[in-house]
Amino acid sequence: MRLTINKIFLTLSVLSALIGLGFLAWILVTLFIKGLSSFHLSLFINDLIDGGLRNLIVGQFVLAGLASVIGIPTGMIAGIYIQEYGTTKYADIIRDLSDIMMSAPSIVIGAFVYALVVVPTGGTSGLAGAIALAVMMIPVVINTTDSMLSLVPKELREAGIALGASKYKVIIDIVVKAAKVGIMTGILLAFARIIGETAPLLFTSETSNYFSLDLTQSFPSLTVSIYDLANEPEESSRDLAWAASFVLTVMVLLINLSGRFITRNKK
Amino acid sequence: MEKIFQKLSFLSASLVFALLIGIFITLFNSSKLAIDEFGFDFVTNPAWNKEVSASIQNSNIIDDDDTIADEDDEDDDAIIDEDDEDDMMMADDDDKDTKTIYGGLVPIVGTLLSTLIALVFAIPVAMGIAVFLAEIAPQKISNIVGIAIELLAAIPSIIFGMWGLYYFAPIVADIVGGYQVSLLTAGLVLGVMILPFMAAITRDSMQTTPSVLKESAYALGATKFEVIKDIIFPYSKVGIIGSVILALGRALGETMAVAFLIGSVFVLPNAINSPTISIPVAMANNFGEASGLGESALFYLAFILFIISFSIISIAKFYFLKRER
Numbered sequence: 001m002r003l004t005i006n007k008i009f010l011t012l013s014v015l016s017a018l019i020g021l022g023f024l025a026w027i028l029v030t031l032f033i034k035g036l037s038s039f040h041l042s043l044f045i046n047d048l049i050d051g052g053l054r055n056l057i058v059g060q061f062v063l064a065g066l067a068s069v070i071g072i073p074t075g076m077i078a079g080i081y082i083q084e085y086g087t088t089k090y091a092d093i094i095r096d097l098s099d100i101m102m103s104a105p106s107i108v109i110g111a112f113v114y115a116l117v118v119v120p121t122g123g124t125s126g127l128a129g130a131i132a133l134a135v136m137m138i139p140v141v142i143n144t145t146d147s148m149l150s151l152v153p154k155e156l157r158e159a160g161i162a163l164g165a166s167k168y169k170v171i172i173d174i175v176v177k178a179a180k181v182g183i184m185t186g187i188l189l190a191f192a193r194i195i196g197e198t199a200p201l202l203f204t205s206e207t208s209n210y211f212s213l214d215l216t217q218s219f220p221s222l223t224v225s226i227y228d229l230a231n232e233p234e235e236s237s238r239d240l241a242w243a244a245s246f247v248l249t250v251m252v253l254l255i256n257l258s259g260r261f262i263t264r265n266k267k
Numbered sequence: 268m269e270k271i272f273q274k275l276s277f278l279s280a281s282l283v284f285a286l287l288i289g290i291f292i293t294l295f296n297s298s299k300l301a302i303d304e305f306g307f308d309f310v311t312n313p314a315w316n317k318e319v320s321a322s323i324q325n326s327n328i329i330d331d332d333d334t335i336a337d338e339d340d341e342d343d344d345a346i347i348d349e350d351d352e353d354d355m356m357m358a359d360d361d362d363k364d365t366k367t368i369y370g371g372l373v374p375i376v377g378t379l380l381s382t383l384i385a386l387v388f389a390i391p392v393a394m395g396i397a398v399f400l401a402e403i404a405p406q407k408i409s410n411i412v413g414i415a416i417e418l419l420a421a422i423p424s425i426i427f428g429m430w431g432l433y434y435f436a437p438i439v440a441d442i443v444g445g446y447q448v449s450l451l452t453a454g455l456v457l458g459v460m461i462l463p464f465m466a467a468i469t470r471d472s473m474q475t476t477p478s479v480l481k482e483s484a485y486a487l488g489a490t491k492f493e494v495i496k497d498i499i500f501p502y503s504k505v506g507i508i509g510s511v512i513l514a515l516g517r518a519l520g521e522t523m524a525v526a527f528l529i530g531s532v533f534v535l536p537n538a539i540n541s542p543t544i545s546i547p548v549a550m551a552n553n554f555g556e557a558s559g560l561g562e563s564a565l566f567y568l569a570f571i572l573f574i575i576s577f578s579i580i581s582i583a584k585f586y587f588l589k590r591e592r
Contacts, residue, residue, distance in 0.1 A: 006490035010403060016395025020466065021412065023459050024419045027430045074279050081276035091280070096584055098283045103513060103580045104290070104573065105520020107547040111554070111569040112290045115297045135286060142283065168272035189421075196423030199522035199547065203554045223425055227523065230429050238433075245426050256421045260414075 035246020038239035043247070048209045048225060051236075053244055055211035059220030060248075062213065063126060063205060064195040067133030072187055074134075075141025076176075082142065083149040084171050095146060102139040109135050110200040118204060126212075126219030129205025133194045140193065144186025148179040181263060188259030196252045198223035222248055294570040300563035301369060309567060312370025315533035316561060319368050369564035371546075371571060373533045377450065378545040378572070380536065381525060382518045384454025389462050390511060396462070397469035398495060413470065420463035428527035431456035436528060445540025448530035453545070460524045465514040472506025473499055509587035516580045520572065522547035546572045 046052025078098075082091045113132040118124055152175050160170035176183070201207075207224035208217070222244055229241035295302075301309065396416065400409045435456060436447040443451060476499045484494045500507070530542020531552050546568045557565055 002490055002493070006492040009492040009495075013395045013398045013403060016392045017399035020392045020396045020462050021415075024416075024463065026434070027422075027427065027459070028419075030430050030434050031426060074282060077276045078279035078283060081280040085273060085276060086280070094280045094283055097287055099584060100577060100580045101283060101287055103516045103520075103576065105522075105547060105576055107520065107522045107550050108290070108294070108569050108573045108576075111297075111550060111566060112293050114554070115293045115566070116289070138286070139283065142280075166269045168269050171272075192421055196421075196425075198423070198425045199551065202522075202551050223423065226425055226429070227526070230425075230432070230527070241429065245423075245429060249422055249426060252421055252423060253418055256418060 031242070031246055031249060034239075034242035035249075038243040039246060040243075043243060047211050048220065051240065053222065053240075053247060055208070055220040056222040056225050056244065057247065057251075058211070058213075059126075059208070060195060060222040063129045063133060063201070063219060063221060064191060066126075066130035066215075067137055067194055068187075068191055070130065070134040071137035071190075072141055075138045076145045076183070078138070079142045079145025079149065080171060080176070082146050084167075084175065095142075098139040098142045102143060105199075106136060106197055107199040107202070110202055110204055113200070114203050121216075124204060124206040124218045126205050126215035126217070129201045129219055129221065130215070132200035132204045133197060136197065136200060137190050137194050140190040141187060144190065145179075145183055148182035148186065149175055151182065152178045185259045185263045188255055188262070192252045192255040192259070195255070196223065196248060198227055202227075290573065294566055294573055298563050298567035298570045300560055301567040304560065305369065305564075305567075309369070309371045309564075310375060310571070311372055312368065313372040313533075313535055314368045314370045315373060315564075317368045318365055367560060369560065369567075371564070371568050373535055374544050374546045374549040374568055375571065376535060377529060377543040378519060378547070380450055380543075381454040381457055381529065381545055382515060384451060384539075385457035385461060385518045386511070386515060388455055388458035389465055389514065392458075393462055393465035393469055393514075394507075396466040397473055400466070400470045401473040402491065402495060402499070413467070416463045417467050420467055423523075424460055424521060425523040427456055427460040427524040431459075431524065432527040435459075440540070443540050445538065446530065446542050448528050448542050449540045450529065450536045450543055451539045453525045453529040456524050456528055457518050457521060460521065461514040461518050464517065465510055468510035468513065469503075469507050472503040472510065475506065476502045505587050509583050512579060512583035512587065516576050516583070519576050519579070520547060522551050526551050 043053045044057070045054060047055040078094070082095050082098075086092070086094070110132055113128055113135065117128040117131055121128070156174050156178060157170055160174045161167070165173070201221050201224050205219040205221050205224070207228065208220040210220070212218075212220060226241050226244045226248065229237045229244065232238065232241075305312065400413055400416075404412065431452060432448070436449075436452040439452050439455065440447040440449075445451075480498050480502065481494055484498050489497070525545050526548045529545055529548055531544050531548055532542050533544055533549075534542070536543040549568060550565050554562070554565055
């Protein structure tokens with residue numbers, strides 16, 4: 001009897017694992033077949049107005065890049081505070097709040113930036129989109145920095161201080177250096193996460209059919225355009241949406257994999 | 268220099284605090300118009316963007332989502348019927364000049380129900396995957412599948428939505444009947460989306476079980492099932508509940524995977540396979556055209572969503588995911 005129950009349970013578990021993996025494989029296969037069949041190198045040369053994706057890809061990278069320029073230093077320094085200076089209750093509170101903020105609905109952050117930036121400046125802009133992404137990115141970077149710094153042995157810090165280095169020197173030259181690889185991986189994962197975001201960009205940057213680097217205007221965004229294209233009735237628009245999704249997924253997975261690759265190599 | 272760096276790091280950390288308070292205040296301010304107008308009745312009122320006056324107007328939103336165009340005809344009839352009834356009721360207790368009424372009941376119910384469906388589907392499957400990865404599969408397979416699952420958790424949610432709309436929903440609709448865009452399909456796709464995330468953290472917390480405990484149980488003659496049920500689950504229970512709550516928070520706030528599938532109509536679902544709307548989707552599809560009271564009502568929804576997800580994540584944090592340091 002016990003053995004039968006055991007067998008039934010194990011079969012159920014393997015079965016559910018197969019179901020779950022089957023679904024996920026189904027999505028990937030669909031994406032690759034649909035994406036590759038509409039994929040063409042000219043997608044990288046033309047802008048959306050001519051049926052290509054160049055402006056969107058560049059735009060998405062500019063948005064995510066700008067968000068990183070704002071988010072990475074802020075997040076890292078905040079993470080350093082929590083781990084290195086924060087002996088008080090305040091640091092613990094910040095840590096918890098940052099974890100909570102990491103799970104805040106992305107569309108709510110979009111609405112927040114809309115009210116904060118878009119309404120006062122009078123219209124959607126690339127800058128607003130980048131700010132929304134940065135708000136999403138900061139807690140992730142804080143979390144990574146915090147947990148990576150906590151892995152650095154205390155003795156390293158003590159050795160630095162014993163040599164007469166000031167605290168910030170110890171932090172920057174010893175502690176952060178020791179945790180460099182882990183932090184970099186975390187930042188790459190955070191970047192991969194925000195570059196695939198749609199919801200916070202819907203009413204902050206919107207999207208544009210034309211190539212643009214003007215951050216004060218509506219800014220081309222790959223993800224927002226996928227949403228628009230996929231809802232168009234024409235078959236050709238949908239095919240373009242699949243091709244764009246394929247490009248987006250490959251980008252996200254490559255960034256993700258390279259993050260993992262760095263950790264593995266340095267270990 | 269030391270002082271400057273310390274101040275700077277303190278300021279950056281405080282930014283998180285400021286941002287959270289900022290989000291709270293901004294959302295509250297922007298929804299003030301709607302809060303003053305509708306108060307707490309907003310939460311229980313199923314009307315959305317409806318003119319209330321002597322002349323009944325069908326101003327209920329049918330979002331011009333082309334994908335549901337073929338079902339719109341039937342939808343329209345149903346909606347008009349409900350409108351008539353509602354309007355008569357409204358007309359009784361609200362007999363002023365023409366004004367537009369907004370209520371949040373439909374998106375709130377839609378959000379909660381789609382999340383519930385997602386969890387009902389995802390929890391057993393994710394547990395199965397986690398048990399498979401942590402206990403059943405050989406190390407090599409477990410590693411490869413584990414990495415694959417983690418990568419899948421990184422796939423942008425909009426792709427789940429597109430796949431769901433064009434490939435998954437037609438099949439579900441064939442089996443269950445009803446519309447392709449519905450609460451059921453939206454919930455299921457949401458479930459598929461949170462699956463890798465939930466499986467990955469559940470596996471992580473299962474793997475924290477000390478192998479000494481497992482080995483002693485095996486030595487006493489326990490079967491694998493008994494070890495999992497009596498040793499691993501009790502040991503990692505707290506972490507597993509925490510992971511489920513985190514996944515729940517993710518599902519509540521998810522926009523893109525649901526936007527393609529839920530149908531975007533402000534109608535309470537009368538069956539599991541009828542279309543409705545959720546808070547994030549209501550925002551995504553109507554924010555652009557909204558202004559004044561309508562926009563404020565959307566902010567009110569965002570405010571409610573923020574409070575719900577904030578409370579849920581806080582509960583998860585303080586009761587289940589306490590970090591040991």
